[in-house]
Amino acid sequence: MRNILAAILVVAVVGAGVGGGLYVVRNYFSQETAEQQTQATPQAAQPKLVTVTPAVLTEIEPRQIFVGTVTPLRRAVIGSAVDGRVVEVPIDIGVRVAAGQKLAQLLTETISLELEAAEHELALREEELRLLKEFTLPDEITEAEATLATNAALADHVESRFALLKSLYEQRGAVLPQELSEAASTKEGAVAKAMAARRRLELLRENQATRISQAESRVRVQRALVERLRDMKKKHTVISRFNGYVVAKHTEIGQWANRGDLVAEVVAIDDVEVETGVLEDHAQALRIGMPVTVKVPAVNQTFTGYISKINPQADPRTRTVPVKVRVKTAPFSEYELMGLQMLGGGPPQVWHHAYCQEHGPALKSGMLAQMELPIGRPQQAVLVPKDALVLGSDTKRLWVVKSTAAGQDGFTQGDALLLPVKTGAAKGGWIQVEGDLRPGDLVVTKGNERLVAPPGTPVLVQWQGEEPLPAELAQQQPVPPAAALPR
DSSP, X not given: XXXXXXXXXXXXXXXXXXXXXXXHHHHHHHHHHHHHHHHHHHHHHSOEXXXXXXXXXXXXXXXXXXXXXXXXXXEEEEEOSSOEEEEEOOOOTTOEXXXXXXXXXXXXXXXXXXXXXXXXXXXXXXXXXXXXXXXXXXXXXXXXXXXXXXXXXXXXXXXXXXXXXXXXXXHTOOSOHHHHHHHHHHHHHHXXXXXXXXXXXXXXXXXXXXXXXXXXXXXXXXXXXXXXXXXXXXHTEEEOSSSEEEEEEOXXXXXXXXXXXXXXXXXEEEEEEEEEEEETTGGGGOOTTOEEEEEETTTTEEEEEEEEEEOSXXXXXXXXXXXXXXXXXXXXXHHHHHHHHHHHXXXXXXXXXXXXXXXXXXXXXXXXXXXXXXXXXXXXXXXXXXXXXXXXXXXXXXXXXXXXXXXXXXXXXXXXXXXXXXEEEXXXXXXXXXXXXXXXXXXXXXXXXXXXXXTTEEEEEEEOOOSOOOHHHHTXXXXXXXXXXXX
């Protein structure tokens, strides 16, 4: 019995101690929470120092950044035009080649021999034509004329003798009939020879132009054969048709090349085109010749180009219109060229050429490029600095200062409201917003991260004007000075 009472007493003491401890702990935390609330209330009521900038109304052209690919202005996959053995390949990948420069050489011994024989035959034909014009035809005509004159004279003589013999036979019978018959036959033969000589002369004169034309045709046929062989021989030399860079090599010395086999691939990238796809709705705002700024992250450079092609055929799968922007590449900036000129002398063009010979142009085919293109017509819009946006949630918001009044230490005091907005086109450090915001409203650009969510948060306004409008927008509506802020 004494042991049971002792156990009950111990349990009572322990329970009282635990209960007292819990009460003390709960009391402690209750007092601490009350103190924090007491301290937080006046701090939340204290104004926060922020920097504001008035929203502006101006005309802006909606633009969007598109991602494209750098493509060469021209690309040629060059093949062999004839069959033959490759005996020379004086190029390699990355080498710059000029228009007309040799890419590969095929064996030409057989075609060279055929060409030599054809050239000698052509020389023979040309010499025959010259002799025909200068000697053969004139000599033949002269000979025919002499023959005609001889035969004509002989015919006249024979006719006179026949007339005499005939007169003697008829008047006196002094001539035998046999002699008269022989004279008649001689006369007819002489007259026939004279007629034949005259006809031969006429034919020579009539056919003179024809014979010359035939000889000239033979010369032309042979000359065409020579030109064909020369062209065949020239095709044994594979050349580049434009200035560019070798990006692929498909043959080597000793390889047999069939007609049509690939030899090399050459691209022209002194000027390049950046190709991208623009949504069909946005493509209506694009025009040929529009200036475009192209940024290439790989080289950390910005280039100026213009829209060169707008394909009238849209892609039916993506509903985008292919657009190409032409860009003039430049490996050095103006200051870099000046520095190189000071180090080594010579005009900048020499350094530009030397750079291209050794390293190639700054923009290379296949690089990623970003370009800003207009996607709509210019429109009136309210713009605010990008720093005014409060991110971190699905909805973009910004703080607007309302009910401003004079405060202490030269600052303006007002209440800040958190407004949800929708963003649009951006220009420099400014961005278009849509929402319950009017031109001239003061938006918080610095210190907005220290403001709490409840509306009507008191703030101290400070004007600094650190975010100027872009030049083209500032000309339309400049940022108002600090004196114009409402008090």
